[in-house]
Amino acid sequence: MSERQILKGCVALAEGAIAAGYRFYFGYPITPQNDIPEYLSARLPQVGGVFIQAESEVASINMLLGAAAAGARAMTSSSGPGISLMQEGLSYMAGSELPGLVVNITRIGPGLGGIAASQGDYRQATRGGGHGDYHLIVLAPNSVQEMYDLTIKAFYLADKYRNPAMILADAILGQMKEPIFLNPPPLVLPEKPWALTGARGKKAQLIKSLYLADGEMEQHNWHLYEKYRRLEREEVLVETDLQEKMDVLLVSFGSCSRMVQSALDLARSRGIRVGFLRPISLYPFPQQAVREVSREVGKVLVVEMNTGQMWDDVRLSLYPGCRARLLARPGGGIPAPGQILAEIENLVKAGDGIDESVHQA
Amino acid sequence: MALTKVFTRPDSLRDINFHFCPGCHHGTAHRLICEAIDYYGIRERTIGIPGVGCGVFLYNYFDLDVCEAPHGRAPAVATGFKRVLPQNIIFTYQGDGDLGSIGMSEVIHTANRGENITVFFINNSVYGMTGGQMAPTTLLGQRTTTTPYGRDFRTEGYPIRMAEMLAPLEGVAFAARVSLHTPTQVKKARKAVLRALDIQIKNMGFSFVEFLCACPTNWGLSPRQCIEKIDGEMLQSFPLGTYKNRQDS
Amino acid sequence: MNRIEIRDESCKGCQYCLIFCPRELLQIDKSRINVLGYNPARFVDNPEKPCLGCALCAEICPDALIEVYRKKKGAVKANVRTPNT
Ligand SMILES: Cc1ncc(C[n+]2csc(CCOP(=O)(O)OP(=O)(O)O)c2C)c(N)n1
Ligand code: SF4
Ligand code: SF4
């Protein structure tokens, strides 16, 4: 049963969450993600769900923590400054191994910054963001369809790994309308024997992140480490569009990757052999794919709406000796396909060898 | 003659020594809450959420499901729980640093939403766990490790009275301040704890019990001197009483 | 006779029970140090002024270490109750 509809990105995301069986939303207003709470405040009561406008993002994330510990699929959404306020709670959730979904419809920072689209939160999202040795599972959609599909996927991964997940989108994806298919997969909610529902007929249980005994914390961190390695082995999501004997490989994620795809079409129409690689899971990052493809291509152009954040992950993954460049737009603007094309042509002309230069778009 | 046991540890309180210092009233508060849980027979549907402070190890002592919360955020965590599990009994257990300082926003808004949970508040006028720094409840003139000359209202403001502050909120059904420094006061405290949980069981809204407690270690006093301090100075700044008790409908 | 039992191995010697016993039947046992390293409280009944079974000592013990036994007739209100659910 699949229905074709024209939906806004934020609404598609909210519907994806409902399709994933989630019934609890906690959030605080901030532009450009207000469409999510506004929509859900009307929609959740229709499906027997709970909507709470929390007093702050600090409260939102901790309500999420409580709902998750009680075994529910729950979510919060915010943008830059609000996501920063949630970092302590996210660290506790990771430490306590609680699943849950946080949506970041990013805006430009640092500080109050601006409300235009940006990819400046890549580092915060993929490195953990809060204190301690942990990661979020981070998925980055680039279409309204993926706002829906990846939200469902994120809930699934969060539960599977007992770790908080994040959808990293931006103002463009949130506001954009596109036709999409609402294709809800069969809803299978996992058993959560660890969840707290009262010690009825079973031993009392505990959810915590505090480990004070000798060696306990070390052991706990190794346990988390194993979980992240398993994610890296088994859950990488990447889209590629490759050719034989490519001149240049383009790497880009999220809304920005749509411009890169337009540039790719332009380049190919001019006979340049261009490949395209889009990380969909930003954590786990598709290191292996970047390494293998860059080995074939030799020249890599990274395009990002920040001053070079995924750039770091790409450089860590490149096959040694590749020539890589970054085309960066950190100001809220989107790199135009023409600019990207010009950069592709430059890179094609440039010689081989190491060049990790950064170019302002 | 046959003897009847008339006083013992409540079943919900595990048979483990408290880590608390001698004379610390955290233990008394633990016992009273467990007694009330046993009294209502709700152990199997109760979930406790300690804040961060000397009470954080509540999970070692309470034989029920327990979830840790970040410092000050227990009422938000409790809200998440209660909305998912409205049939369960959810309580937080927070110190005065946890609730009255870093977590002020969460407790006020949880109370104002009339969230049907119970908050137990340990007012010992210092940050116990971190070594006796000034708390929002520190008495005027009281020396702490961060008010070495005594708390001065001109620079540190005044002790915050949480029970009085929360009681007027519409969402609050019960707010009381009790003390644990004499047996008579402990008996009164027991009644307040029972009523607070009763309110939650009856779905009447937010309930709040503030306990005046000694922290002998950080007050630098013997337990005996602590009783005197509570009886004198502390009661003056923090009058005991029931500030709100919504009638059953 | 009414009597109390103290789990003295867990006693921290805070003396609260001493202070509030109306019959002054509790004392600190200076001759002994328990596993926690404290001189524990000790119950010494006084035939002249025997234990009342009033449970004030148990009520004030912050570590919940005291059990109180009373002659059945007219047992005082204390904390042992039947659950009502
Ligand atoms: C965000 C954060 N800041 C600071 C701390 C350190 N900290 C731990 S307990 C505590 C204060 C505890 O005092 P209180 O809430 O009064 O509890 P008590 O120990 O007195 O019972 C502080 C500041 C922390 N754990 N987290
Ligand atoms: S430091 Fe104070 S509050 Fe903490 S256990 Fe010791 S006496 Fe109690
Ligand atoms: S029961 Fe009463 S009289 Fe007996 S020891 Fe305890 S306080 Fe003293």
Ligand code: SF4
């Ligand atoms: S009140 Fe309890 S801990 Fe304190 S001395 Fe008496 S028995 Fe020991």
Ligand SMILES: [Mg+2]
């Ligand atoms: Mg305190």
